[in-house]
Amino acid sequence: ETDLIMASSLPQVHFWVGKHMDLFADAMEERTKGEVSFTRFYAGELTAVGRELDALQGGAIDVAAPLLAPYHEGAFPLSDVTQLPTVGTDAVSQTRAFQALMDSDVALVDGKTFHDYEIAAKQIHAWPVATTAAYAISFAGVVPKSAADLKGMPLRAGSALHTIFLSELGATPVSMPSSASYEALSRGTVEGTILSVADWRSYSLQDVLTYTITGVAVGHWGSYLAISDAAWTRLSENERATWTETARQIAIRNAELIQAQDTEVLEESKANGGTFADLSTLAPDLKATIERASVATWKRWVEQTEAAGHPGMATAKLWATLVKEQGGALPDGVETYLASAD
Amino acid sequence: MSHDVILLIVAGWFGVFLLLGQHVATVLFGTGIVGILLWTGPRVLNGVLGQDIFYTASNYSLSIIPLYLLMAQLLLRGGLVLDLFRVGHRLAGYRRFPLGVATLVIGGLLGAVSGSGAASAASLATLSAPELERVGYSRRFAIGLSAVAGSLSAVIPPSLIVIIYGAITSVPIGALFIGLLGPGLLCMLVYIGCLAVFEELRPGHDGTPDRPDQPEELERGALGASLFMIALMLVVFGGIYSGIITVGEAGAIGAFTALVGLTLMRRIGWRDLGRALADSAKISAMLMLIVIGAQIFARFLAFSRLPRDLLALAEPLVDQPGLLVAVLMATLFVAGMILESAAVILLIVPIVLPILQAANIDLLWFGVLASFMIALGLLTPPVGLSAYAAAAARRHPVAEVFRPATKFAVAAAVIVIGATILFPEIVTWLPRHIR
Amino acid sequence: MKKLHDRLGQFEWGLASVGAGLCLFTIMIITVLSVFGRYVLLVDLIPGGYNIIERMLFPLMVFWALPLAHRDGIFPRLELVSALLSRRLGTMIAILMLLVELAVFLFILWYVTQYALAGWRSDRAMQLGSGFFPVWPFIAMVPVAFGLMAIEMIWQIGRHIHHFAAGRAVPQVHGETATGAD
Ligand code: NA
Numbered sequence: 001e002t003d004l005i006m007a008s009s010l011p012q013v014h015f016w017v018g019k020h021m022d023l024f025a026d027a028m029e030e031r032t033k034g035e036v037s038f039t040r041f042y043a044g045e046l047t048a049v050g051r052e053l054d055a056l057q058g059g060a061i062d063v064a065a066p067l068l069a070p071y072h073e074g075a076f077p078l079s080d081v082t083q084l085p086t087v088g089t090d091a092v093s094q095t096r097a098f099q100a101l102m103d104s105d106v107a108l109v110d111g112k113t114f115h116d117y118e119i120a121a122k123q124i125h126a127w128p129v130a131t132t133a134a135y136a137i138s139f140a141g142v143v144p145k146s147a148a149d150l151k152g153m154p155l156r157a158g159s160a161l162h163t164i165f166l167s168e169l170g171a172t173p174v175s176m177p178s179s180a181s182y183e184a185l186s187r188g189t190v191e192g193t194i195l196s197v198a199d200w201r202s203y204s205l206q207d208v209l210t211y212t213i214t215g216v217a218v219g220h221w222g223s224y225l226a227i228s229d230a231a232w233t234r235l236s237e238n239e240r241a242t243w244t245e246t247a248r249q250i251a252i253r254n255a256e257l258i259q260a261q262d263t264e265v266l267e268e269s270k271a272n273g274g275t276f277a278d279l280s281t282l283a284p285d286l287k288a289t290i291e292r293a294s295v296a297t298w299k300r301w302v303e304q305t306e307a308a309g310h311p312g313m314a315t316a317k318l319w320a321t322l323v324k325e326q327g328g329a330l331p332d333g334v335e336t337y338l339a340s341a342d
Numbered sequence: 343m344s345h346d347v348i349l350l351i352v353a354g355w356f357g358v359f360l361l362l363g364q365h366v367a368t369v370l371f372g373t374g375i376v377g378i379l380l381w382t383g384p385r386v387l388n389g390v391l392g393q394d395i396f397y398t399a400s401n402y403s404l405s406i407i408p409l410y411l412l413m414a415q416l417l418l419r420g421g422l423v424l425d426l427f428r429v430g431h432r433l434a435g436y437r438r439f440p441l442g443v444a445t446l447v448i449g450g451l452l453g454a455v456s457g458s459g460a461a462s463a464a465s466l467a468t469l470s471a472p473e474l475e476r477v478g479y480s481r482r483f484a485i486g487l488s489a490v491a492g493s494l495s496a497v498i499p500p501s502l503i504v505i506i507y508g509a510i511t512s513v514p515i516g517a518l519f520i521g522l523l524g525p526g527l528l529c530m531l532v533y534i535g536c537l538a539v540f541e542e543l544r545p546g547h548d549g550t551p552d553r554p555d556q557p558e559e560l561e562r563g564a565l566g567a568s569l570f571m572i573a574l575m576l577v578v579f580g581g582i583y584s585g586i587i588t589v590g591e592a593g594a595i596g597a598f599t600a601l602v603g604l605t606l607m608r609r610i611g612w613r614d615l616g617r618a619l620a621d622s623a624k625i626s627a628m629l630m631l632i633v634i635g636a637q638i639f640a641r642f643l644a645f646s647r648l649p650r651d652l653l654a655l656a657e658p659l660v661d662q663p664g665l666l667v668a669v670l671m672a673t674l675f676v677a678g679m680i681l682e683s684a685a686v687i688l689l690i691v692p693i694v695l696p697i698l699q700a701a702n703i704d705l706l707w708f709g710v711l712a713s714f715m716i717a718l719g720l721l722t723p724p725v726g727l728s729a730y731a732a733a734a735a736r737r738h739p740v741a742e743v744f745r746p747a748t749k750f751a752v753a754a755a756v757i758v759i760g761a762t763i764l765f766p767e768i769v770t771w772l773p774r775h776i777r
Numbered sequence: 778m779k780k781l782h783d784r785l786g787q788f789e790w791g792l793a794s795v796g797a798g799l800c801l802f803t804i805m806i807i808t809v810l811s812v813f814g815r816y817v818l819l820v821d822l823i824p825g826g827y828n829i830i831e832r833m834l835f836p837l838m839v840f841w842a843l844p845l846a847h848r849d850g851i852f853p854r855l856e857l858v859s860a861l862l863s864r865r866l867g868t869m870i871a872i873l874m875l876l877v878e879l880a881v882f883l884f885i886l887w888y889v890t891q892y893a894l895a896g897w898r899s900d901r902a903m904q905l906g907s908g909f910f911p912v913w914p915f916i917a918m919v920p921v922a923f924g925l926m927a928i929e930m931i932w933q934i935g936r937h938i939h940h941f942a943a944g945r946a947v948p949q950v951h952g953e954t955a956t957g958a959d
């Protein structure tokens with residue numbers, strides 16, 4: 001019998017915990033008939049947001065559920081690719097694309113696949129949890145009518161990619177963690193944020209966000225279910241196979257639940273007077289600015305990632321292909337840009 | 343080793359080293375490390391110590407602390423307390439009760455720009471205790487009253503305890519500040535009542551006030567300086583309340599305004615600024631080491647799952663939030679008597695948080711109450727830093743000073759906490775109306 | 778020996794007064810400027826100011842000020858029991874407390890040094906605006922601070938033993954009182 005210390009830096013109400021970590025642990029315990037069990041820790045009891053890799057490598061925990069890749073500053077340089085803007089994508093399609101990215105045998109650089117580059121050297125084994133639903137641009141009490149309205153507007157950025165996107169929009173990106181955004185939004189320190197609607201509930205943002213632009217995804221955040229190599233070797237061949245299969249299935253289930261929550265929160269917000277405007281219904285100059293910013297975000301991410309010595313272009317191309325295979329689309333101009341590099 | 347034995351060892355380590363006078367932060371580090379070593383073995387420490395120590399200190403919310411310390415330091419060095427005292431003294435007209443009230447009000451005003459109660463108590467004891475004696479109060483009562491007035495710095499927002507509570511629970515610090523305003527003002531009223539009820543006169547004093555030989559002339563600028571301080575208070579609270587700036591920004595702008603204002607009034611120079619900066623950094627560093635030690639200790643608590651066992655134990659109380667809160671408040675009062683206040687909040691909150699959430703207790707309301715209760719520990723024996731500071735400033739035995747000070751603290755605990763439990767709106771009404 | 782200790786004291790004073798003081802001053806100025814930029818100029822004057830304060834300036838301030846705060850004796854502790862003890866017993870217990878404290882700090886020092894080295898080897902980074910910046914130089918200040926405090930403890934132990942052997946009371950070098958969150 002193997003008992004593993006499983007920890008999340010997020011509380012149980014978060015969809016990556018209540019709708020992934022617990023489902024996964026329950027399923028594993030059931031499928032191995034208790035041969036593999038978990039002692040579960042929540043809400044940062046054992047490890048904090050962005051410190052999960054330290055905790056895994058240092059042996060403080062066996063399993064991180066999830067390992068929040070976007071908060072590990074600079075540690076997963078290619079994983080941010082899921083945060084690039086897309087069109088018509090949802091949690092399920094992007095989760096499948098992310099799984100395909102992890103499975104891909106396309107060599108990005110020096111014969112290394114995405115998995116080799118991001119995961120293998122870190123003394124962990126990892127599988128995608130569901131990606132979030134589409135990140136949308138939301139505002140608190142203001143309705144931008146034109147590109148000029150966005151000029152200099154302080155908007156909250158949750159990651160390096162958001163910062164790029166917002167500055168390309170002409171807005172003023174203010175970076176802060178999601179947990180600080182309720183206070184900042186309700187007191188006007190920032191006038192809007194980029195976040196998935198499903199995520200609003202974790203931070204009570206449905207009370208403050210009144211106007212949201214949909215139809216373009218400012219990416220989908222991805223994260224991993226990760227186990228340390230040391231713990232992995234304690235599992236039998238069969239248990240590992242069960243683990244891999246379970247991780248794959250629960251990620252998809254997680255995606256379905258996240259997408260359902262996205263719809264649910266959106267309907268709730270509408271019922272309370274919230275407005276959701278599709279990109280196609282916006283004033284032409286505003287729409288053009290958002291589209292231009294989306295393409296520029298791809299471009300700047302590739303350039304910055306390459307400048308830091310990582311295969312940004314090859315990753316972006318692979319991701320673009322996988323997104324389309326799952327029925328998603330890319331902002332106008334992205335394909336031209338990616339093709340221009342050949 | 344059985345888990346019960348480990349818990350005994352850990353509790354023993356904590357108690358023995360704390361009592362024998364080891365630094366509080368070291369006690370927390372030692373207890374946490376020994377606990378983790380015994381409970382899980384050394385392997386997990388690799389994943390705990392390095393990252394927890396750096397990243398606990400890498401926290402934006404806690405970076406607010408030195409800014410509020412800096413603002414208070416600058417005002418103290420600029421001599422504003424003295425001016426405030428002169429103005430209050432003048433308004434009170436050298437009569438006993440009004441002078442006592444003035445001391446409390448000055449303590450409250452000082453509290454509105456300072457987050458820490460010991461420094462305020464020392465300056466008030468130096469300035470007002472002799473005058474309070476002169477108008478007829480006994481020596482120990484005069485010093486005790488200065489300690490009480492000084493302790494208001496931890497009771498009236500801004501308060502460092504509240505910043506730490508907000509940082510570890512993610513309750514917005516701005517809302518906590520505003521929520522503390524009601525109980526803080528109520529506490530001042532209670533103290534004014536206590537002043538009338540508990541007053542102790544100098545032996546042989548017949549109760550008629552002495553006339554001072556010659557009321558000193560108000561120094562030029564004393565009134566202006568006092569008005570400046572009140573304006574500064576309005577900038578800080580107005581900014582937070584109107585939602586224009588966050589608490590951290592209010593601290594920075596407050597410190598900056600104090601710096602510019604005092605420099606223009608030629609009350610501070612480069613040397614004062616340097617000292618104020620260094621002292622604020624040192625005190626913050628000292629506090630942060632306690633925060634970091636408590637973090638390591640909290641990791642041990644998490645591994646031991648003690649908070650969860652405690653939650654199971656407290657199950658019957660969860661259905662009776664009133665009783666639960668009363669028990670917690672009594673615990674905090676006792677803990678606040680012996681421990682540094684930052685350590686109290688850091689030790690107790692992680693343990694009781696699951697219970698509070700299970701009982702559906704408003705974390706804003708609880709945080710305000712808890713911070714208030716812990717602040718009263720400044721006045722109670724055996725360790726009450728305001729009483730110590732005031733006694734030391736007047737070179738008087740602290741045991742004597744504790745007697746009146748404890749009476750005030752107990753009255754405030756019973757009346758203010760009681761009222762806030764019966765009428766939670768005292769805390770929650772204002773924060774609900776901020777933008 | 779005494780000279781070396783004084784030199785170290787000057788170094789710690791420089792770290793705290795100049796280094797940490799400037800960090801705090803910069804935190805204040807960055808915050809004031811970003812509010813000014815936001816409301817008056819409608820731009821982000823210091824992109825990534827939040828990250829700069831959180832990951833660079835505040836930790837630097839803390840770890841640079843710690844050794845001097847420790848040396849100046851402002852760390853709070855309970856003095857209840859020690860006040861009741863005889864002088865010799867009191868000094869003996871003080872030595873014991875210092876030895877345990879030193880052991881705890883050396884233990885921590887080992888781990889934080891490992892962590893700092895690992896950060897350096899893996900080029901640990903922090904987010905700064907839209908890019909990244911090395912964070913390991915800031916993490917490296919943690920072992921520096923704990924190392925300096927450990928040296929001070931060794932010095933204090935020597936001092937206590939010296940006075941104990943001579944049968945004298947250990948003079949209090951530091952007069953400052955703690956003014957913490959209280
Ligand atoms: Na205060």
Ligand code: NA
Pocket residue numbers: 678679680718719720721722723724725726727
């Ligand atoms: Na006390």
